[in-house]
Amino acid sequence: MIRFWRVFVQAVVFEAPGKINIKDIPEPQAGKEDILVKVKAAGLCGTDLHVYKGDFIASYPIVPGHEFSGEIISAGADVEGFKPGDRVCVDPCVYCGKCDFCKSDRENFCRDFRAYGLHFNGGFEELVSVSYRNAYQIGSLSFEEGSMIEPLSCVIHGIKRIGLRAGDEVLIFGCGPIGLMLMQVCKKSGASRVIMADVSRKKLETAERLGAGATLLNNNSFEAGLKKLFPFGADVVIDATGIPQVVQNMSAHVKDAGKLLFFGVCPPDSRISINPYEVYKRELTIYGTFSLLHDFPSAIKLLQSGSIDVRSLASHQFSLSEFMQGFNLMLEHGDFLKILIKP
Numbered sequence: 653m654i655r656f657w658r659v660f661v662q663a664v665v666f667e668a669p670g671k672i673n674i675k676d677i678p679e680p681q682a683g684k685e686d687i688l689v690k691v692k693a694a695g696l697c698g699t700d701l702h703v704y705k706g707d708f709i710a711s712y713p714i715v716p717g718h719e720f721s722g723e724i725i726s727a728g729a730d731v732e733g734f735k736p737g738d739r740v741c742v743d744p745c746v747y748c749g750k751c752d753f754c755k756s757d758r759e760n761f762c763r764d765f766r767a768y769g770l771h772f773n774g775g776f777e778e779l780v781s782v783s784y785r786n787a788y789q790i791g792s793l794s795f796e797e798g799s800m801i802e803p804l805s806c807v808i809h810g811i812k813r814i815g816l817r818a819g820d821e822v823l824i825f826g827c828g829p830i831g832l833m834l835m836q837v838c839k840k841s842g843a844s845r846v847i848m849a850d851v852s853r854k855k856l857e858t859a860e861r862l863g864a865g866a867t868l869l870n871n872n873s874f875e876a877g878l879k880k881l882f883p884f885g886a887d888v889v890i891d892a893t894g895i896p897q898v899v900q901n902m903s904a905h906v907k908d909a910g911k912l913l914f915f916g917v918c919p920p921d922s923r924i925s926i927n928p929y930e931v932y933k934r935e936l937t938i939y940g941t942f943s944l945l946h947d948f949p950s951a952i953k954l955l956q957s958g959s960i961d962v963r964s965l966a967s968h969q970f971s972l973s974e975f976m977q978g979f980n981l982m983l984e985h986g987d988f989l990k991i992l993i994k995p
């Protein structure tokens with residue numbers, strides 16, 4: 653269709669690190685392999701905070717938002733399997749397909765790794781253009797659930813990394829949306845018991861509602877409470893706080909021959925001290941996990957089967973114009989779970 657006037661859409665724009673504008677930008681143009689998606693729900697995430705601060709790979713100016721779902725408005729001539737009206741979510745990761753990592757099934761380390769919301773405009777705008785190769789049908793899932801498929805995929809990737817075994821006992825620090833998804837995926841993957849720790853009583857209550865084996869408030873009696881639950885430590889200890897002091901203390905709570913998963917994103921320049929003798933003597937294994945790797949189909953199936961509840965994780969909703977209210981909640985570390993932006 654040829655239009656003789658320019659159409660504008662409302663968007664959140666990170667002009668440069670530390671500089672946010674909510675303004676009208678030209679409607680995105682869709683190429684032959686692209687679909688134009690009317691964004692219905694987009695999740696705010698810690699990564700957006702890092703992009704705002706300028707301490708994460710991204711190019712500016714950028715429309716952030718890498719966790720989103722919506723309805724297809726139009727599809728390019730070469731798009732296969734999608735049509736206007738389809739409800740979709742989007743895997744934000746764009747890989748080159750040519751480098752050594754891409755050719756050895758480790759695309760998350762692609763040497764030319766780029767993503768919607770980091771290098772290409774993402775979900776905090778009314779309309780977004782994405783390659784159909786990054787889209788997935790969500791069927792009858794709600795758009796809110798659709799927007800949480802990306803973080804759930806990252807969680808699944810992390811759990812695949814550690815090779816959780818049937819019967820494993822797991823301790824998770826942090827009851828934010830990621831911690832609560834990790835808890836549910838661990839249970840679905842065969843963990844016999846998942847214990848959740850946090851400093852917020854309210855978040856622990858949500859963990860209980862979602863099936864935590866037990867919850868522990870991280871206060872003075874925390875160590876004693878944990879000793880009672882795990883006299884010899886847990887098989888797996890996961891950090892979902894990104895707080896270096898918490899990460900440093902993880903090995904005190906893991907069983908000999910146990911596994912530690914560093915999931916939370918610590919500040920890039922943070923340091924912790926680890927006793928290498930202890931890692932040797934106790935045969936501890938430390939895992940990192942970055943982004944996701946072809947985990948969207950598993951995440952969608954888990955949600956469609958009703959095995960995982962992400963609906964309870966959406967604590968706040970804001971329109972695009974109200975974006976700063978949601979963003980300030982994150983900046984001030986307020987009491988929230990998932991904050992959704994609904995353009």
Ligand SMILES: [Zn+2]
Pocket residue numbers: 697698699718719803
């Ligand atoms: Zn995210």
Ligand SMILES: [Zn+2]
Pocket residue numbers: 747748749750751752753754759761762763764765
């Ligand atoms: Zn590559």
